Amino acid sequence: xxxxxxxxxxxxxxxxxxxxxxxxxxxxxxxxxxxxxxxxxxxxxxxxxxxxxxxxxxxxxxxxxxxxxxxxxxxxxxxxxxxxxxxxxxxxxxxxxxxxxxxxxxxxxxxxxxxxxxxxxxxxxxxxxxxxxxxxxxxxxxxxxxxxxxxxxxxxxxxxxxxxxxxxxxxxxxxxxxxxxxxxxxxxxxxxxxxxxxxxxxxxxxxxxxxxxxxxxxxxxxxxxxxxxxxxxxxxxxxxxxxxxxxxxxxxxxxxxxxxxxxxxxxxxxxxxxxxxxxxxxxxxxxxxxxxxxxxxxxxxxxxxxxxxxxxxxxxxxxxxxxxxxxxxxxxxxxxxxxxxxxxxxxxxxxxxxxxxxxxxxxxxxxxxxxxxxxxxxxxxxxxxxxxxxxxxxxxxxxxxxxxxxxxxxxxxxxxxxxxxxxxxxxxxxxxxxxxxxxxxxxxxxxxxxxxxxxxxxxxxxxxxxxxxx
Numbered sequence: 001x002x003x004x005x006x007x008x009x010x011x012x013x014x015x016x017x018x019x020x021x022x023x024x025x026x027x028x029x030x031x032x033x034x035x036x037x038x039x040x041x042x043x044x045x046x047x048x049x050x051x052x053x054x055x056x057x058x059x060x061x062x063x064x065x066x067x068x069x070x071x072x073x074x075x076x077x078x079x080x081x082x083x084x085x086x087x088x089x090x091x092x093x094x095x096x097x098x099x100x101x102x103x104x105x106x107x108x109x110x111x112x113x114x115x116x117x118x119x120x121x122x123x124x125x126x127x128x129x130x131x132x133x134x135x136x137x138x139x140x141x142x143x144x145x146x147x148x149x150x151x152x153x154x155x156x157x158x159x160x161x162x163x164x165x166x167x168x169x170x171x172x173x174x175x176x177x178x179x180x181x182x183x184x185x186x187x188x189x190x191x192x193x194x195x196x197x198x199x200x201x202x203x204x205x206x207x208x209x210x211x212x213x214x215x216x217x218x219x220x221x222x223x224x225x226x227x228x229x230x231x232x233x234x235x236x237x238x239x240x241x242x243x244x245x246x247x248x249x250x251x252x253x254x255x256x257x258x259x260x261x262x263x264x265x266x267x268x269x270x271x272x273x274x275x276x277x278x279x280x281x282x283x284x285x286x287x288x289x290x291x292x293x294x295x296x297x298x299x300x301x302x303x304x305x306x307x308x309x310x311x312x313x314x315x316x317x318x319x320x321x322x323x324x325x326x327x328x329x330x331x332x333x334x335x336x337x338x339x340x341x342x343x344x345x346x347x348x349x350x351x352x353x354x355x356x357x358x359x360x361x362x363x364x365x366x367x368x369x370x371x372x373x374x375x376x377x378x379x380x381x382x383x384x385x386x387x388x389x390x391x392x393x394x395x396x397x398x399x400x401x402x403x404x405x406x407x408x409x410x411x412x413x414x415x416x417x418x419x420x421x422x423x424x425x426x427x428x429x430x431x432x433x434x435x436x437x438x439x440x441x442x443x444x445x446x447x448x449x450x451x452x453x454x455x456x457x458x459x460x461x462x463x464x465x466x467x468x469x470x
């Protein structure tokens with residue numbers, strides 16, 4: 001009931017994004033039902049029917065990816081202060097978001113079933129004519145368990161992916177932005193004062209004072225340490241024991257935070273000049289997976305014949321290529337932002353580069369997916385030539401679903417990134433930055449991404465189409 005209320009009260013843009021999820025779910029569900037109809041029409045060719053069902057994985061994955069992106073940008077299911085008091089904590093909001101996604105996908109599945117029954121003539125009594133009739137199982141009864149299983153596949157997968165993505169996570173301890181201070185061997189912790197070289201091994205440093213000279217020295221040291229402790233206790237200064245002994249923390253548990261949420265130690269204060277953590281850790285893995293995908297496509301092109309449909313090896317190669325580009329997308333976007341700031345950048349290039357570096361984790365993967373879809377479209381155009389198989393209506397529908405979901409996910413991620421940097425944009429406008437400069441920075445970012453991902457798409461597409469066009 002709460003999910004229905006949030007769905008009705010959502011804004012127009014949110015409703016349009018959910019409608020896109022429903023349309024993609026309808027297309028995927030119709031393709032699944034067509035695979036079932038082909039299996040019923042051609043019981044003597046189970047391999048071809050299984051191959052058609054396997055090729056439905058691509059639109060299914062694209063639909064689930066779009067559903068996750070739409071759920072992440074839904075403002076109605078974001079945690080807000082005070083919602084936990086009425087029972088709407090992060091876990092409950094995650095369940096509401098998964099339920100809303102399941103409702104949108106289920107609506108698309110019902111629409112796919114109605115269209116499929118309409119084309120079969122079960123609703124009007126007049127079946128449709130055309131190339132798609134062999135996949136409709138005309139004159140045969142549809143098995144209800146198979147239909148229900150196929151139609152619930154998209155809502156179940158989408159809601160499970162949303163629940164897994166938006167699940168509550170324990171907050172990670174923020175790493176120290178500044179340089180960590182180390183004391184003697186074994187004194188790894190958050191000590192505020194540093195011991196000089198040889199302090200631990202100095203004679204009498206760890207013993208109680210026995211002479212008057214050492215007593216006076218320890219008294220002066222204790223007095224100075226007490227003064228420092230009184231002045232710097234709020235700042236997290238290291239405590240000093242008797243005899244001037246430095247007491248450092250040796251456990252891995254950080255000290256308690258203050259009321260405003262900042263750490264109580266001076267060395268845990270974030271350094272404003274520290275560089276952001278680069279999102280390039282998955283770039284080598286993406287390159288490796290992309291290379292493996294191209295190798296699988298080359299093997300599939302050597303074993304395929306021009307008169308047959310693409311085999312499962314071609315599907316596996318394209319899947320690995322898409323996964324590799326998606327993994328390499330954030331690193332490539334981060335690299336593009338760094339290149340924009342190279343060679344004495346001005347204010348415009350510096351702003352555009354910093355924004356790209358900050359948003360690389362958000363728009364990098366959708367950019368990689370769009371790049372993989374474009375390269376697959378180029379390879380498919382080389383495969384479905386005059387000597388190859390016909391590009392039928394079901395193949396066109398599958399290509400439209402995959403390409404539409406990829407582009408819609410990229411636009412959704414771009415809108416989410418724009419909303420997240422609203423505070424930064426307002427601050428720049430208050431400081432006197434002209435709006436034309438911000439628009440120019442957006443144009444520079446778009447041109448830089450196009451200059452990097454455009455040639456990459458052409459290279460991957462050419463390498464993927466060479467073995468298939470032979």
